[in-house]
Amino acid sequence: MEPVVNDNGVMKNTGITGASAARLRSRKVHRELNPETADALVRRLCHLLDAGDYFGRSSSLPPLEKIGKLFLATDEDQNQSEFNCAVSPKVRRQVPLLFQAMAGVMEERTGLMIQSTAEINGEGFGRGLLYSGRIILLLRSLRAGFPFPFISGEKMIRYGVEGIEEGLDVLKKYEEITSQHGLLSLEG
Incomplete structure (x- = not known):
């Protein structure tokens, strides 16, 4: 209230x-971002971008410059998304890559297998999901592409780090509940 x-x-x-x-x-x-998590997110995203850069054209670039060139949307991409309610191919590529990078950082931190599913349709509606087994760690709905397209590295890093921390908080809460009542008490 x-x-x-x-x-x-x-x-x-x-x-x-x-x-x-x-x-x-x-x-x-x-709140203040965890610099270790931010660095891990940038590193993981760079690994994913390197995997898609078949000829290694951007391999010599520093990490933030590589993200700016291969990942972040341009002003034209953002204007195209706002003008005709259709998202550009670069924006449609941003969504799954960012959620894959977030899942990779969470895997490093927890030692568990974290999976990501992300989709966005041509009009910008979709969802991003991080889960481990039957536990949903993070669910973000995309309405008209918001908060995508990211045109600023800082905003992208903040979105990713906040999502990672939220997912880790859910995992920690789940571990506390199962430690008291046993794993079978929460199974469906």
């Missing part, structure tokens, strides 16, 4: 002024 601002521009029971309250409501609070 939204806090209410009184006549003086101060939120009730908090001491926050009206201008500060408006900023709190309008902006999503970003």
Whole structure:
């Protein structure tokens, strides 16, 4: 429930002024990114891009430049997506690659097999899913391609790291539940 601002521009029971309250409501609070997870995501994404670069044309580029050239969408791709409600082929390629990279980082961290499934149709609707066995670790719906296309490396890294951390939190919660009640208590 939204806090209410009184006549003086101060939120009730908090001491926050009206201008500060408006900023709190309008902006999503970003927590600090784990630099190790961000580095692992960049490294894993570069490995996936190298696998698709058959002739090694971009093998000598630094990681962020390689991601910028082979992965990030251009302004034209973004304008095409916004103009006629159809996503470009580069954007359709971004979705599964990013979810594969996220799954790879989670595999490194947990030692479990993490699988990814990602799809996006021509109009930009779809989903990205990370799972291990029967446990869904992360499910993201794509509506009109949002948040894709990524044209900034920072936004892409933030999206990936937040997804990885969310999936690891779900896995940790699942391990706590099964440790108390046994694995069979949660099977269908």
